[in-house]
Amino acid sequence: MRKFKPVTTNQVQVQGGFWGERLGLNRCVTLPIEYQQCKMTGRIDAFKLDWKPGSPDPPHIFWDSDVAKWIEAACYSITTHPDARLEKKIDYVVKLISEAQQEDGYLNVHFTVVEPEKRWSNLRDQHELYCAGHLMEAAVAHLEATGRREFLDVMCRYADYIVSVFGKGRKQKRGYPGHEEIELALVKLYRATGRRSYLDLAKFFVDERGRSPHYFDREARERGEDPVRFGGHDYFQAHLPVREQETAEGHAVRACYLYAGMADVAAETGDRELLVACRRMWKNITEKRMYIHGGIGSSRFGERFTIDYDLPNEEAYAETCAAIALVFFAHRMVQMDTDRQYSDVMERALYNCIPAGVSLDGTRFFYDNYLASFPGSHRFTGQKPPVRQEWFGCACCPPNLARIFASLGGYVYTQTTRSIFVHLFIDSRTTVQLAGQQVTVTQKTEYPWDEDVQFEISPSVPVTFTLAIRVPGWCEAYLASVNGRPVKSKARLRKGYLYLRRQWQKGDRIRLHLTMTVKRVESHPSIRQNAGRVALQRGPVVYCLEEKDNGKGLNDLVLAKDSVLVGKKHSSGVLSGIPIVRGKAKRRESVSWKGTLYRPSRTRYQACKITAIPYFIWANRGEGEMVVWIGEVV
Numbered sequence: 001m002r003k004f005k006p007v008t009t010n011q012v013q014v015q016g017g018f019w020g021e022r023l024g025l026n027r028c029v030t031l032p033i034e035y036q037q038c039k040m041t042g043r044i045d046a047f048k049l050d051w052k053p054g055s056p057d058p059p060h061i062f063w064d065s066d067v068a069k070w071i072e073a074a075c076y077s078i079t080t081h082p083d084a085r086l087e088k089k090i091d092y093v094v095k096l097i098s099e100a101q102q103e104d105g106y107l108n109v110h111f112t113v114v115e116p117e118k119r120w121s122n123l124r125d126q127h128e129l130y131c132a133g134h135l136m137e138a139a140v141a142h143l144e145a146t147g148r149r150e151f152l153d154v155m156c157r158y159a160d161y162i163v164s165v166f167g168k169g170r171k172q173k174r175g176y177p178g179h180e181e182i183e184l185a186l187v188k189l190y191r192a193t194g195r196r197s198y199l200d201l202a203k204f205f206v207d208e209r210g211r212s213p214h215y216f217d218r219e220a221r222e223r224g225e226d227p228v229r230f231g232g233h234d235y236f237q238a239h240l241p242v243r244e245q246e247t248a249e250g251h252a253v254r255a256c257y258l259y260a261g262m263a264d265v266a267a268e269t270g271d272r273e274l275l276v277a278c279r280r281m282w283k284n285i286t287e288k289r290m291y292i293h294g295g296i297g298s299s300r301f302g303e304r305f306t307i308d309y310d311l312p313n314e315e316a317y318a319e320t321c322a323a324i325a326l327v328f329f330a331h332r333m334v335q336m337d338t339d340r341q342y343s344d345v346m347e348r349a350l351y352n353c354i355p356a357g358v359s360l361d362g363t364r365f366f367y368d369n370y371l372a373s374f375p376g377s378h379r380f381t382g383q384k385p386p387v388r389q390e391w392f393g394c395a396c397c398p399p400n401l402a403r404i405f406a407s408l409g410g411y412v413y414t415q416t417t418r419s420i421f422v423h424l425f426i427d428s429r430t431t432v433q434l435a436g437q438q439v440t441v442t443q444k445t446e447y448p449w450d451e452d453v454q455f456e457i458s459p460s461v462p463v464t465f466t467l468a469i470r471v472p473g474w475c476e477a478y479l480a481s482v483n484g485r486p487v488k489s490k491a492r493l494r495k496g497y498l499y500l501r502r503q504w505q506k507g508d509r510i511r512l513h514l515t516m517t518v519k520r521v522e523s524h525p526s527i528r529q530n531a532g533r534v535a536l537q538r539g540p541v542v543y544c545l546e547e548k549d550n551g552k553g554l555n556d557l558v559l560a561k562d563s564v565l566v567g568k569k570h571s572s573g574v575l576s577g578i579p580i581v582r583g584k585a586k587r588r589e590s591v592s593w594k595g596t597l598y599r600p601s602r603t604r605y606q607a608c609k610i611t612a613i614p615y616f617i618w619a620n621r622g623e624g625e626m627v628v629w630i631g632e633v634v
Contacts, residue, residue: 004335004414004421007430010079010144012409017427017446019408022355026405027077029362034070034398035089037391043067046109047096059109062127062396065181067093068134069399075138075145076406087146094142094151097135101154105161107135120165121223124178124216124236129205132158133182140192141407152192159189163197167204175215176205178236180254183261184328187268203265206274209258210241235302243277248285248305252297252317253396255281255305256325263332275336282333284308285326286345292521292535292628293356293542293615294349295369297322309526313372313629320357320366320397323349324404331411334423338414340496343423344473346411350424351448351540356616357401360574364388365398366619371544371628372555373619386619386626413441419466421497425453425512437463439504447514448539449569449579455510466501469512474540477515483508514539518565518581520632533629534559536581538567542615543581547624549611556588557610558631565612574620581612586633 014023038044043066046059074090077083101107108128111119123129139155142148162182166173177183186202189195208215216238217227233239234249237258248255259281266274288308290296295318299306303319327346334342357366366388373386391398412428414421418435425447431440438460445453457467471478471489473496480487480498492499500510520534521542536543545554559565565583570576586605593603610630618626 004338004416006331006335006410007413007415007420007432008144009076009407009410011432012412012428012430013080014409014426014428018448019426019428023405023408025362026073026358026402027081027083030358030398030402031070031074031077031086031406033363034073034402037395037398038067038070041391041395044093044096047093047100049100049109049113051113053114058114061110062131062394064107064109064131065127065134066395066399067097068131068138069396069403071138072134072141073399073402073406075141076403079141079145080406080409090142098150098154101157105157107132107154107158120173120175122178122219123173123175124219127177127179129162129177129182130179132162133177133185136182136185136189140188143192155189156193156195159186159195159198159201163201166201173215174208175219176209176238178216178254179251180205180237180258180261184257184264184332187261187264190268199265199268202261203269203271206242206258206262206265210238210245214238235304243273245277246280246284247308248281248289248296251302251304252322253303253319253325256285256296256322256329260325260328260332263329263336267332267336278329278333282329282342286341288524290326290345291316291318291353291371292348292523292537293318293323293352293369293371294326294345295319295323295353295371296326300368309524309528311523311527312529313627314370314374314377316368316370316372318353318369318371320354320369321400323353323357323369324400327354327404327411335414338421338468338495338497340470340473343470344496347424347472347540348542350408350411352542352615354401354404354616356618357397359388360617360620364390365392365401367392367394367397370626373626375623375625386623388619418464419468421468421470422455423470434459434465435463437461439463439465441467448516448541449577451514451516451539453512453514455512457504457508457510458506459504462503462505464501464503466499467504467510468497468499469510470497471512472496472514472540474519474537475514475516479511479513481511516567518543518567518583520559520565523629530629532631532634534632535628535630536565536612538579538581542628543612544615544618544626544628545610545612545630546618546621546626548621549613552625553587553590554625554627555631556590557585557608558587558605558633559583559585559610560633574617575613578614578617583610584608585610585630 043063078087136155139151142151183202183205186198190198220227237250237255263278289305297317298311300317327349330342330346353369356369378385412424412426425445427445429442440458442456480489516539518538521537522534523530563584567579567581570580587608588603589606
């Protein structure tokens with residue numbers, strides 16, 4: 001069923017443009033900062049297993065996962081940019097992890113030194129399998145980066161032990177993780193080793209989830225606890241077997257890790273019923289439960305999905321990790337069906353919600369990603385202030401950002417033996433085997449700021465294959481040419497991809513022009529929070545208004561229907577070279593309201609101008625109000 005395979009990270013060199021700059025910061029600034037944070041907070045040294053009962057600050061139940069994600073990010077980084085100093089740090093941490101493994105293969109810091117008697121006693125809450133999954137992913141990345149097996153062998157020992165613990169055997173546990181992640185990790189491990197038992201265990205975890213009687217209830221009673229938690233089994237996506245679930249429920253990160261794992265299992269086993277379930281979850285998320293910036297999970301109470309069309313702005317959660325998990329899900333779906341509905345969402349999250357999660361200098365992070373912010377109100381809502389933090393007690397997001405950035409090259413292309421698909425427009429270069437020949441594909445672009453993407457095709461000898469290029473759903477007008485000759489595109493467009501099949505020769509050039517106008521985007525009428533409002537978007541980039549440019553009272557601004565909005569590149573500061581949207585608007589006057597809270601409607605509106613900046617840049621120039629959805633006069 002897996003029709004295609006992604007061109008891997010080590011085959012793609014991101015060179016310049018938007019992502020060249022971001023990935024450089026990730027490599028040179030963010031990764032070193034995260035290593036230091038993991039050292040200072042005790043996460044790395046916890047693998048020395050020298051914590052003693054009664055000592056302060058015991059290793060937390062998910063510290064292993066933070067370190068694992070840092071290793072994974074660092075390994076992807078040295079894959080494309082060799083760095084002896086960084087590799088030495090990786091080797092040091094891998095050695096600590098290897099030495100922390102127990103004789104039976106078990107590997108978890110918390111349950112080795114803090115609560116050894118509680119191993120596997122609380123799958124629902126304690127993150128053992130989640131941590132194992134992240135360590136497995138890190139080991140696969142380490143193998144790809146170094147060609148060495150020492151870390152992989154450690155994790156295979158752990159995986160073999162887990163295979164012995166879980167299953168349908170008489171003495172095995174018929175449990176599954178409360179926080180999904182190991183499902184997709186086991187499939188990665190299977191692909192790296194060829195060991196079928198890892199794929200079988202991933203399938204077991206997927207199939208066992210949600211069956212009655214519920215495993216989480218049984219283990220809770222064995223602990224002497226009330227099985228009810230976080231409002232029910234739907235928080236863990238365990239309210240029904242996964243093939244029967246109709247809507248995306250519960251903790252958004254867990255959900256999309258599960259759906260990504262389901263897609264992987266479906267791809268490897270040919271399970272069409274499971275693929276149908278994946279498509280059903282995808283449809284519910286992207287048509288009824290996703291924010292315009294690609295964020296998911298609208299409630300901070302449980303970091304979860306709520307109901308269809310419930311997408312509050314100022315109280316939004318939209319955890320950075322959840323947007324990353326959505327990209328993982330989308331990327332797996334597009335391997336089975338090259339339909340732009342998947343790559344469009346992947347792009348939406350990658351240019352909006354995800355990059356907002358780290359500051360422009362690469363040093364500070366957002367956990368949640370609001371679509372409106374009013375400083376001061378956060379003290380009373382349980383929200384974090386609209387300022388990026390250096391680190392978090394629950395620090396899942398920073399290393400997750402680092403690893404998706406470092407591995408970004410692996411999301412650009414998909415291939416078969418005789419075709420290559422372009423999902424993302426990134427200034428880059430890759431060399432792949434097509435139709436038995438070596439072919440180099442080079443992209444030159446300043447996307448998403450500029451409208452043109454240039455491709456150069458250089459096969460070792462003339463060769464016939466298909467190049468399929470995504471035409472984004474946001475683009476209403478585009479032009480394509482090969483060696484200067486226009487392409488009659490309508491006949492070649494299938495599921496949003498422009499198919500170009502010919503005998504390619506060295507130096508062949510394709511030009512794709514994607515017309516970028518500033519668009520007003522409206523939301524479904526059932527999204528009550530956006531009634532009478534529009535958002536601004538240019539290309540794939542969603543814009544917002546900040547107090548820095550527009551003063552206070554952003555919710556009193558309204559756009560007229562005939563207001564012309566123009567995107568023009570800024571010339572200085574952090575916005576240098578970035579298109580800024582400007583236009584005319586009106587603002588409700590507030591002077592006459594002094595000493596009055598309510599009165600008959602007679603307020604006048606005054607003409608003003610607005611300036612909108614890309615959403616991901618907000619909160620880089622100080623605190624202040626921010627809105628994505630702007631009032632509009634009918």
